[in-house]
Amino acid sequence: VYHLMPPDHVFQGHIEAIRERADLIDEAYLLRTLAAPDRKGTSRCQVLVTFDDGYLQCVSESSLVLTRRLDVHPLLFVVAAAVDPRLGAPHRLIKARDGMVPPLAPIDDLRAALRSGWTIGSHTTTHWDCGAGTDSDFHWQISGSKEVLERALDVPVRTLAYPFGRRRNTSDKAVACVRRSGYVAAFTTRRGVIADGFEASPFLLPRDVVEPWWGPQEIAGCLAGGLDGMPAWR
Numbered sequence: 001v002y003h004l005m006p007p008d009h010v011f012q013g014h015i016e017a018i019r020e021r022a023d024l025i026d027e028a029y030l031l032r033t034l035a036a037p038d039r040k041g042t043s044r045c046q047v048l049v050t051f052d053d054g055y056l057q058c059v060s061e062s063s064l065v066l067t068r069r070l071d072v073h074p075l076l077f078v079v080a081a082a083v084d085p086r087l088g089a090p091h092r093l094i095k096a097r098d099g100m101v102p103p104l105a106p107i108d109d110l111r112a113a114l115r116s117g118w119t120i121g122s123h124t125t126t127h128w129d130c131g132a133g134t135d136s137d138f139h140w141q142i143s144g145s146k147e148v149l150e151r152a153l154d155v156p157v158r159t160l161a162y163p164f165g166r167r168r169n170t171s172d173k174a175v176a177c178v179r180r181s182g183y184v185a186a187f188t189t190r191r192g193v194i195a196d197g198f199e200a201s202p203f204l205l206p207r208d209v210v211e212p213w214w215g216p217q218e219i220a221g222c223l224a225g226g227l228d229g230m231p232a233w234r
């Protein structure tokens with residue numbers, strides 16, 4: 001998972017490093033494979049590129065040109081408040097070097113990303129920490145964001161990423177709400193791979209955070225499992 005799109009040459013270097021060791025897949029492929037792991041048909045490692053929060057910078061024209069040229073189909077997790085500001089102000093997004101929160105992509109830019117082969121998942125309604133909340137908080141944040149995004153973008157929203165993504169940012173109540181709301185899978189930021197025989201819940205899938213300073217070597221080390229078990233899942 002990325003938050004911001006790295007410079008073109010850095011992202012291209014990451015993708016090339018991934019392709020030396022793995023196949024790049026899209027959301028549809030991942031969901032098919034989760035449903036029927038026996039039909040995967042390859043022993044090669046597979047990587048789905050995701051972006052969290054939905055910053056405008058990630059889906060700029062140049063970024064979409066780049067992902068089309070590299071034939072990458074990222075999954076972008078967006079907050080529903082970005083497509084309908086009446087839903088409230090998102091909490092605790094990242095800050096850029098200038099101390100400002102980068103702008104979120106409005107609906108036209110999200111539609112452009114869809115046309116470029118990206119898919120869109122939910123990152124809750126207002127970037128909610130799913131570690132705590134009432135039933136109605138979770139309903140509004142998890143089920144509500146799915147409905148808002150599906151209506152606004154006219155596509156099914158099948159996946160969710162928990163904001164902040166650590167264990168303490170998820171809860172049994174949130175996972176139950178994700179399942180009840182009709183999502184097919186949900187992602188944390190616990191490092192690791194979904195291996196054959198993976199038995200954890202499809203609603204608590206692991207992901208590796210790509211740090212902004214990473215080059216191809218760090219990507220390679222990460223794919224080799226060098227970071228699995230790092231104490232990031234707290």
Ligand SMILES: [Zn+2]
Pocket residue numbers: 052053123127163164
């Ligand atoms: Zn986030």
